[in-house]
Amino acid sequence: MTPARRMGSEASETRQLLLDTTERLMLAEGYAAVGVRRVAREAGVAPALVLYYFKTLDDLFLAVLKRRADGELERQRRILEQNPPLRALWELSQDPGTALITEFMALSNHREAVRVAFAADAERYRRAQVEAIARTMGQDLPDVPPAALVVATTAIARILGMERALGITEGHAETVTLIEDLLKRFYGAAPLAADNDQG
Known part of the structure; x- marks a missing residue:
C-alpha cells in the first residue's frame, strides 16, 4: 500500500x-x-x-473558496448581529466581492467538486441570513416568509452588481432609491454600522 x-x-x-x-x-x-x-x-x-x-488544481480552487467563504460567513454574522438584518443584508449583497463570486460560478460549470462546494457555502450563507431575518422580523412581517425576503433582497443587489460590472446601469438608480426608501420606512434612517474587516 x-x-x-x-x-x-x-x-x-x-x-x-x-x-x-x-x-x-x-x-x-x-x-x-x-x-x-x-x-x-x-x-x-x-x-x-x-x-x-x-x-490537484481543484484542491487549490477549493482552498481559495473555503478561505473566502469562511471569512465572509463570519463577517456576515457580525454585521447581521450589529445592524437591522434586512438593511445589513442589502448592504452585504452589494459587496464588491461579486467579481470573485462570478468567477467561482463560471468555474462551477466546469468542475463538479467546485460546484458542490460553492453550492454548500451558498446554502450556509442563506441559512444564516434566513435565521437572522426570522429572529428579528417575524413579528413585524408575520405574513412574509423570511426566506423569500432573503432571496428577493440578495437577488436584486447581486443582479445590480453583476450588471454594473458589465457597464449596464439603466434603471439602477431608481431601483436603489426604491429599496433605500422601503428600508427607511421600515427601519428609519439608521445607518449601517461600519465594518472594518472588508476585503
Missing part, C-alpha cells in the same frame, strides 16, 4: 501566498488563467511546491 502523500501545513505562509496569488489571478484574468505553473511563477516558487500544498 502506498503511504499517504504529505501535504503542507494549512497555516504555512507559503500556502497563504499561493492562495493569495490564485485569488489575485482569478480577479485580474479569470479562473482560466490559473494553473499550477502560472501560480508557481507568480508566487516565485517551484511548481512542485504548489503540488506539495495542493494535490
